[in-house]
Structure formats: C-alpha cells, structure tokens
Amino acid sequence: MLNFARGRSQPRSTRSMPLSGMEYPDPKRKSNFVGKILVAATLTALCIIMLKQSPNFNTRSRFSEHEEGVIHVLVTGGAGYIGSHAALRLLKESYRVTIVDNLSRGNMGAVKVLQKLFPEPGQLQFVYADLGDLKAVNKIFSENAFDAVMHFAAVAYVGESTVDPLKYFNVIGSDPEGRLGEAPRPELREHGRISGACFDAARGVIPGLKVKGTDYKTHDGTCIRDYIDVTDLVDAHVKALKKAKPGEVGIYNVGTGRGRSVKEFVEACKKATGVEIKVDYLARRPGDYAEVFSDPTKIRHELNWTAQFTDLQESLQIAWRWQKAHRDGYAAAS
16 A cells, blocks of 8 residues: 655755766866866966066076176175175176175175165175085086176184184275174184274273284384275275286285284274273284285286275274174174
C-alpha cells in the first residue's frame, strides 16, 4: 500500500547528485573562479604599465653602463674621514660615485649625509663590502661600469702603524660648510690622529692630551710633521684624476712642504678651541721619526697643485666647529 503525504509538494533540489560515482560541477562556481583570474590578470597588467611609465623605473642601473659626459668613480673607504670628503667633492662636480666600505673604520652616518645632499638617481650608491673578499670585489666590478678608482680603504692610524707598518697621512680640517667631519669610533680613539685627541681633550672626553717624545733633535724637542688640510688633499686627488691617462702612472707627494712641531700643533689647537688643554709629556713612541715633511715640487709642476689651507689654526677652527655641533659624531644621522 502506498502512502501519499498531504500538503504542498517539496521543491526539486538544484544540487548536483552523484551518479555512478561521478559529480557534476556547478556552472556558477566555475564562472566565479574564471572571473577572479581575469580580475587578477587585469590588475597585474595595470601595475606593470604604471611602473613602466614611472620615471624611476629602469630595467638596468645607471651605474652599470657608461654614459657619455659622465665619469663614474669608485671610492673605496668612502664612508671614512678622507673618503667621504672625496666623495662630496666628486658629487659636487657632477661625477657619478659608488662608495664601497665595510664600515670597520667608516661611518654610515657620513654616507647618509651624502645621500641626503645628492638624492637623484644615478648620482650615488653605497655598497657594503670588504675589499679582502675577492668574490665580492669581482661582483662589484661585473655589475658596475667604472671609469676611475680612488682608493682610500686602509688601516691608517698612526699608533697602529708602529705595530704593523704602513704609511699614513697627517690630515686635519673638515668640510668648510660643516657637512662632514672626522668621527673615529670610540674604540679607535687611542690610535687616532692628534687633532682628534686635541678635540677630545677640549671637550672633556679625555682628561688631557698625551705628547709622546720631547727629546728629539728638533727646535723644541717634539716631532715635526707636515699637516695637510683634508680639502687640499681631496683637491690634489681630483686634479690627478682629471690629468690621468690610461697606461700612464703619476706618483706625487701631497703636502704643504712645511713641517710643524707637535708643540706648535698643540698651541694652535688651544687657540682654535679656546680651551687651555692639559698636556702630559711622555716617552717616545716606537717607530717615530724626528722630522717628516713632503716635497710637493713635482705635483706643483705637473698638476699645478699647491696647498691652499695652510693656516694650521684656521683648519683646526673649521674642524672644531663641526666637532662642537656633532658631539656624538654621526650618531644622530646613523
């Protein structure tokens, strides 16, 4: 006997029903899936078009290609005291600059100052690398089209040179416009230049200045050195770069040609800072010669270069202004 339910008949289901182990897909779900793919593809295409229309979009870096009228200079150690001043001068004269530095002595803060001053694409790039890493060096040269190299990456502190000889500069001063200065790392101050020690003593960072050796055969018993302003030093490098020709070598002494004693330097530093710096006179430092200064005759004749910033006190005053304005060095910029 058959029983029939009373009331309205039940609506027929629109869901797919299994038949012999098979399931038929819903056409609406398939349509939604295809639509999403089309939307995603359209958005991707629009993004690519917008990027290509952007002035900053370029498939190749400007640093990787030679450009007519533009000289691309690799500045090793460009985050350091001398190297950063050289990079600043080159950038001011419209050179293209790549700085390579491992920051063992340099300051990223100096690089940031340069990046802020020269933000346009193709002007300046920084590469963190160690020149002792051959693989890294090969990669840098394979990815960049350099026209010249200025090599300032070195261990150049005087104290260290007595343990592991190398040549070093007696460089003083800083950028006259106050954008860059000398800011050695705290752990390296002991080996630093005498100007840095004078400024530290004037600021009270250290109790006084230590002068090593008062019995040398000089007019006041202290060592005599040729102190060159960093602006003059950089100028000599730029003039040598402009004069340089492939296959030709030029070796020059870069200095003022005039020696100053350590005592004379200390007195100039006292006047520049306005501080009566305490001075302790100690025994000689191993390896120091009594008198060392340059003969710049060759560079004067061949490159028409002569040091311009030869007033010791004035160079120290310029550097002191930066030191007072940056008591923590480049810490704020970093």
